[in-house]
Every structure is written in structure tokens, then in C-alpha cells.
Amino acid sequence: MNRYRRRTFVLELAMIAAALVVAFPVYVLINLAVRPASDVSSPLRPTTEPTVENFTQAWQQGALGGALANSALVTVCSVAFVLAVSALAAYPLARVTARWSRGTYLLIMLGLVLPFQLASLPLYQTMRDLGLLGTPWALVLFHSGLQVPFTVFLYTGFLRALPRDFEDAAFIDGCTPLQSFRHVVLPLLKPVTVTALVLNTVIVWNDFFTPLLYLSGSAQQTMPVAIAGFVGQYVTDWNLVFAALVISILPVLIVYFLLQRSIISGFAAGLRG
Known part of the structure; x- marks a missing residue:
């Protein structure tokens, strides 16, 4: 002992x-x-x-029901699109050794270097021309593009470390590259998918600047913007602010506890890898 x-x-x-x-x-x-x-x-x-009166007042005064729905809609749609596009894009970038593959990868990685604030005005004008200002779909479109470079970086690095033996066996059996990705590679991506899911969910859910910019002047808002509404220039209802923060945290905690086993096993598999 x-x-x-x-x-x-x-x-x-x-x-x-x-x-x-x-x-x-x-x-x-x-x-x-x-x-x-x-x-x-x-x-x-x-x-x-x-x-518990603080929670009731915060829910009613801050219209947190609609804010929660908007945050959930933006987060689910954005993260699902980012994961699907990034996984499909990273597969050829990691497996093809042609010159165009490396050039495309470096071009995507520019999204990690250039701050999105530089394109705030053109993006705002684009959302206005598309008629998406004041709607959650503007945020979905924004985050779907913003988070792809980082997620492609995660997927590509993970794929380059995976052996190609199973894929070669699938090709010998007659699988196309898409079938090989779906049936062989995609199950092996669970660890990095869990990591990308957690990181992107936290980033999108907690974003404040983008909803403040694209939803300004409309009745639509997300949780961070709704919570900021309790902070005034002269009077701040701090008890309502903290109650609203608890309400904002609860959905993420509930999802985490429901998926706790999958998240932990995914991180553990990633560490072993």
C-alpha cells in the first residue's frame, strides 16, 4: 500500500x-x-x-425568455454549421499534399491573424444589404464565418496526426473519399469535435459586441446584451444583474451535465492521442 x-x-x-x-x-x-x-x-x-424574487424581476424586466431563445438559436445553428464545414474542409487540407492544399490552408489561417474588427463596417453594410440586421440570423452568419478558421486549424492538426491505414483499407474496399470520411474518419474525430464544440459554444454564447452591433435598435437581444441592460449610468440593480447571470449560466450547465460523460471521454481520448 x-x-x-x-x-x-x-x-x-x-x-x-x-x-x-x-x-x-x-x-x-x-x-x-x-x-x-x-x-x-x-x-x-x-x-x-x-x-428568489430577484430571478422573477430579472426575468420579467430584462425579457430574458426571448434573450435565452435567441442565444440558444444563434449558438446551436452557428456551432453546428462551423463543425460541419470545418470537418469537411480540414479533411482534404490534411490529406492532400498538393501545393494548392497548403496555399488554401494558409489562406484560411489568415482568419486567425486578422482581427474581425477591421471588417466591422463592411460586414455591417453586408448584413444591411441582406436585410438581416435586427435578426438572430445575422449573428449566425457572422459566427459561422468567424469561427471556421480556428476550428479548421484544430481539425487539420488532429487529422495530420491520425494514421491513414483505415482510410487506405476503405479505399481498397471501394469507398469514395466522402464515404471514407463519413464511415472511417468522422468517428475518429470525436475528441477534437468535443473540444471544438465546447470552445465554440462558450465563445458564441458569451459574445457581447456582435449582438450589440447587429441587433441594435430592435426588440431582439441575446443574454449578454440583456444583462448589460440592468447596468445604468446612474443606477445599477446589482441584485438583478447577478440573478440574470445565474439564469444565463444555467442552460450551459444543464447541457454540460447532460453531455458530461461524452465530453469527459472526448477530452480523455484527446489527451491519450
């Missing part, structure tokens, strides 16, 4: 300290979310009279 040593004790203390650092902002968030507006004491002091 392994003996309990001083090094083990130090590691346990380090893990406890790390857990406390992570748990502290969560404690402050929940503590202020359930604190009555009349309580102006320190945020660190536990709330003695917790209330």
Missing part, C-alpha cells in the same frame, strides 16, 4: 486551495443573486434572508 507522505499532503493542500479559488467567485455570484435589494452589506457576508 502507498504510504501517506508529506508530498501527498502538500498536493492535497494545493488542490484545496485551487478549489477555493474557483469556488470563491461562484459563492459571491450566488450570494448576491439571492440577496434582497435592501441589504447593502459586504458581498462576502452570507445573505441572512435569501430570496
Whole structure:
């Protein structure tokens, strides 16, 4: 049996300290979310009279129901499109060794170097000409293009590390490249797909600048913009702000817990790879 040593004790203390650092902002968030507006004491002091009225007021005043629906629509559509396009684009870029393949890959990687703010005005004019301003579909189109270079980078690097033995066997059996990708390569992409899914979901869900720009002047809004509406120039309802933050976090947490086994197994497979 392994003996309990001083090094083990130090590691346990380090893990406890790390857990406390992570748990502290969560404690402050929940503590202020359930604190009555009349309580102006320190945020660190536990709330003695917790209330759920803040969540009701935040839901009604901030129209969070529509904001949640818009955020979910934009996130699901954008991430699904990005994953599908990036996986299909990365396969020939990783497997074809022709000069055009390398040139195309470098051209796509320019999307990682150039900040999208440089094209804010042309993109805004394009959305206006397409009649998409003030609708969630403008955000779907924007994120579908913005996140593709990063996701292609992830998929291409992962594919280049995969052996081609199974694909060669599929070609010998008469599979086309598309059939080989669908039946052989795609199941092997689960680890990097899970990684890309998590990263893109967090980026799209938490985006504030793009919804503020493309949905300005309309009744449509996403969760970050709706939460910012509680912050005024002279008065800020901090209890409603933190309650709205909790409401915004809950859908992502629910999805994570429902897919927890797949996410963890995907990350574990990626680490082993």
C-alpha cells in the first residue's frame, strides 16, 4: 500500500486551495443573486434572508425568455454549421499534399491573424444589404464565418496526426473519399469535435459586441446584451444583474451535465492521442 507522505499532503493542500479559488467567485455570484435589494452589506457576508424574487424581476424586466431563445438559436445553428464545414474542409487540407492544399490552408489561417474588427463596417453594410440586421440570423452568419478558421486549424492538426491505414483499407474496399470520411474518419474525430464544440459554444454564447452591433435598435437581444441592460449610468440593480447571470449560466450547465460523460471521454481520448 502507498504510504501517506508529506508530498501527498502538500498536493492535497494545493488542490484545496485551487478549489477555493474557483469556488470563491461562484459563492459571491450566488450570494448576491439571492440577496434582497435592501441589504447593502459586504458581498462576502452570507445573505441572512435569501430570496428568489430577484430571478422573477430579472426575468420579467430584462425579457430574458426571448434573450435565452435567441442565444440558444444563434449558438446551436452557428456551432453546428462551423463543425460541419470545418470537418469537411480540414479533411482534404490534411490529406492532400498538393501545393494548392497548403496555399488554401494558409489562406484560411489568415482568419486567425486578422482581427474581425477591421471588417466591422463592411460586414455591417453586408448584413444591411441582406436585410438581416435586427435578426438572430445575422449573428449566425457572422459566427459561422468567424469561427471556421480556428476550428479548421484544430481539425487539420488532429487529422495530420491520425494514421491513414483505415482510410487506405476503405479505399481498397471501394469507398469514395466522402464515404471514407463519413464511415472511417468522422468517428475518429470525436475528441477534437468535443473540444471544438465546447470552445465554440462558450465563445458564441458569451459574445457581447456582435449582438450589440447587429441587433441594435430592435426588440431582439441575446443574454449578454440583456444583462448589460440592468447596468445604468446612474443606477445599477446589482441584485438583478447577478440573478440574470445565474439564469444565463444555467442552460450551459444543464447541457454540460447532460453531455458530461461524452465530453469527459472526448477530452480523455484527446489527451491519450
